[in-house]
Amino acid sequence: MTPFVYHRPTQLADALALLRDEQARPIAGGMTLIPTLKQGLAQPAALVDLAGIDVLYGIRLADGVIEIGAMTRHYDVATSPLVIAHLPGLADLAGQIGDLQVRNRGTIGGSVANNDPAADYPAAVLALCAEVVTDRRSISADAFFTGMFETALEPGEIVTAVRFPAPRRCAYAKFANPVSGYALAGVFVGVHAEGTRVAVTGAGPCVFRASAIEAVLARDPAAASFDAALLGPDGLASDLHASAAYRAQLARVLAARAVARLT
Numbered sequence: 001m002t003p004f005v006y007h008r009p010t011q012l013a014d015a016l017a018l019l020r021d022e023q024a025r026p027i028a029g030g031m032t033l034i035p036t037l038k039q040g041l042a043q044p045a046a047l048v049d050l051a052g053i054d055v056l057y058g059i060r061l062a063d064g065v066i067e068i069g070a071m072t073r074h075y076d077v078a079t080s081p082l083v084i085a086h087l088p089g090l091a092d093l094a095g096q097i098g099d100l101q102v103r104n105r106g107t108i109g110g111s112v113a114n115n116d117p118a119a120d121y122p123a124a125v126l127a128l129c130a131e132v133v134t135d136r137r138s139i140s141a142d143a144f145f146t147g148m149f150e151t152a153l154e155p156g157e158i159v160t161a162v163r164f165p166a167p168r169r170c171a172y173a174k175f176a177n178p179v180s181g182y183a184l185a186g187v188f189v190g191v192h193a194e195g196t197r198v199a200v201t202g203a204g205p206c207v208f209r210a211s212a213i214e215a216v217l218a219r220d221p222a223a224a225s226f227d228a229a230l231l232g233p234d235g236l237a238s239d240l241h242a243s244a245a246y247r248a249q250l251a252r253v254l255a256a257r258a259v260a261r262l263t
Contacts, residue, residue: 001037005046012055012160016135018048019156026050026158028071028110031102056109056160059083064166067133070109070159074098077108087128088263089170089188093120096174098181109159112144115151115206117237118182120174122207125162126199127190128170133161148205167192171261173254174202177241184242185250189217189258196221198255203236203247213255223259226252 007024009015018024023045027033036042050056056071059080066086068077077083078095097103097111097120111121112132125132126141133139134157144152153159167190174186183202187210190197196217198210212230216223231252233244242250 002040002043004044006049007046008049008052010052010054012053012135015048015050015053016156016158018046019158021046022155024048028113029073029106031098031106031110032114032116050158061086066164066166068108068162068164070112070161071107072109074103074106074108074111075100078103086166087124087164087170089172089190089258089261090124090128090164093124093172093174093186093188096120096172096176096181102181108162112162113151113153113159115145115149116182117148117205117207118177118184118202119207120172120183120186120201123186123188123199123201124164124170124172124190126207126209127188127197128164128167129190129192129197130165131163132159133163134159138163145207150206165192169262171258171263173257173261175250175254185247185254187251187254187258189255189262191221191262198258200231200251200255203251205235205237210251210255213252217259221259223256225256228252231255 025044026048056069058069060067061082074094074097083091111119130141131138132144169191172188175184185203186201188199198213201207233248236244236247238244
């Protein structure tokens with residue numbers, strides 16, 4: 001690990017000022033950044049710790065929208081009465097992330113901003129038509145996730161909250177790597193007045209919507225299975241953990257399980 005300067009501001013404005021330095025990096029829970037620092041894959045000149053900024057915490061309900069501050073821990077999302085009541089699928093998802101230690105350190109904002117291909121939250125953000133709020137603007141889920149570990153965030157821009165409009169129903173189903181807890185595949189289904197959205201994580205280089213499965217659910221909202229033609233292996237990830245064909249089969253099975261769990 002190379003030496004760096006450590007900052008722990010208590011005001012958002014101070015953190016943003018520090019992050020104007022192109023060699024500075026923000027750190028939230030550190031679940032991804034700290035391992036990459038140890039491995040020498042990231043070598044920032046300065047770290048700006050966001051943990052002391054109170055306005056980045058909390059879960060609020062206003063006008064049918066659940067707003068979750070970026071520094072809110074996975075455990076707090078999983079156990080929040082507001083989230084359980086209005087977004088039960090999101091509470092279930094948060095409770096499946098990693099292990100207890102990870103859930104008590106990792107943050108929703110850090111996970112969304114990192115956009116790991118196997119992370120859980122991006123599937124919920126995409127399926128629930130969420131908006132990612134930053135210090136500069138609000139970005140729709142459809143525009144936010146742009147590629148493997150890539151998002152629409154600009155240099156120095158940080159996530160401050162995620163806003164979830166309450167759906168009619170939602171559910172998440174996941175097949176986790178038994179060691180890391182990351183999703184070999186995970187499927188989030190959100191039922192909205194405008195239709196059903198199905199988002200898949202873990203199976204490809206970036207979270208994506210399964211539009212063919214969405215089309216089936218538009219005709220049959222209680223579909224119990226999905227044909228292989230609806231989601232094949234093309235473009236999916238293949239590695240030592242699972243082949244692309246296996247991930248495609250997992251995603252189809254998980255989509256059916258999520259539909260069966262809709263509440």
